[in-house]
Amino acid sequence: MDLSLDVTERNGYTVLAVHGEVDVYTAPRLRERLVELVSQGKHQIVVDLEGVDFLDSTGLGVLVGGLKRLRSHDGDLTLVCTQQRILKVFEITGLTKVFAIHDSVEAATAG
Amino acid sequence: MTAPEPAPGSDPIELEIPARAEFVALARLVVSSLASARREIADDRIDDLKLAVSEACTNAIEAHGAGEVDERVLLRWWEGDDRLRVSVEDQGSGFDPQRLRDHPPVTDPERLNFERGLGIPLIRTLVDEVDFTPSQRGTRVSLVMYCGPAEPDLEP
Numbered sequence: 001m002d003l004s005l006d007v008t009e010r011n012g013y014t015v016l017a018v019h020g021e022v023d024v025y026t027a028p029r030l031r032e033r034l035v036e037l038v039s040q041g042k043h044q045i046v047v048d049l050e051g052v053d054f055l056d057s058t059g060l061g062v063l064v065g066g067l068k069r070l071r072s073h074d075g076d077l078t079l080v081c082t083q084q085r086i087l088k089v090f091e092i093t094g095l096t097k098v099f100a101i102h103d104s105v106e107a108a109t110a111g
Numbered sequence: 112m113t114a115p116e117p118a119p120g121s122d123p124i125e126l127e128i129p130a131r132a133e134f135v136a137l138a139r140l141v142v143s144s145l146a147s148a149r150r151e152i153a154d155d156r157i158d159d160l161k162l163a164v165s166e167a168c169t170n171a172i173e174a175h176g177a178g179e180v181d182e183r184v185l186l187r188w189w190e191g192d193d194r195l196r197v198s199v200e201d202q203g204s205g206f207d208p209q210r211l212r213d214h215p216p217v218t219d220p221e222r223l224n225f226e227r228g229l230g231i232p233l234i235r236t237l238v239d240e241v242d243f244t245p246s247q248r249g250t251r252v253s254l255v256m257y258c259g260p261a262e263p264d265l266e267p
Contacts (some may be wrong), residue, residue, distance in 0.1 A: 016259040025132035057229035085158045092236045
């Protein structure tokens with residue numbers, strides 16, 4: 001199992017594409033990467049979850065933490081996700097009301 | 112919610128993993144493979160079971176804290192006629208799920224202060240029965256999922 005994190009810039013947004021499984025073992029790497037991006041002044045972050053095979057509550061916690069950190073800088077963290085099994089985790093926990101979730105990176109970076 | 116005891120005479124399959132984060136993926140893999148190989152069960156239910164087991168293993172590992180290197184988490188798998196039952200048992204000092212703090216509503220800005228504690232609500236939603244019991248070792252979480260019958264050709 002592995003987690004890969006790829007950062008690209010698009011239309012003034014920083015897109016963090018996540019591939020692999022996000023769980024208690026790999027989530028700390030996602031957290032570190034988000035913290036690093038925020039400390040570099042990247043305050044509009046789109047996390048692309050389309051390549052994620054598995055996401056559990058540890059991963060949700062990291063995303064919530066990232067959103068909180070960005071909002072304290074007047075920034076935002078939005079998501080790209082169309083996979084039903086991943087969306088379901090956000091729905092069950094009520095986090096669909098907390099995150100803006102887009103269908104594509106294009107839509108997420110259009111504003 | 113009480114998970115019934117498995118049918119008499121059904122011997123569990125057991126998997127014991129070190130109580131370390133890198134082994135949770137292995138537990139997920141084994142559980143989803145067992146479910147898909149042996150049962151008539153929809154893919155999305157396998158995903159539910161996999162996530163519930165993963166959450167239970169994560170809690171079990173966190174119960175050990177930084178932990179002794181030789182601590183273990185024990186998974187047991189039983190098959191009933193119409194259900195699967197998976198238990199996850201740790202050797203930690205235990206916790207009381209009844210004493211978990213309630214989170215503020217998701218629309219409350221305070222909600223963002225809760226980065227943890229989402230695992231137990233997830234487990235409760237994903238499986239049909241869940242039961243937390245103190246065991247001799249630590250805490251045992253039993254998960255039950257209702258599903259179709261075992262594939263006859265695969266019966267031992």
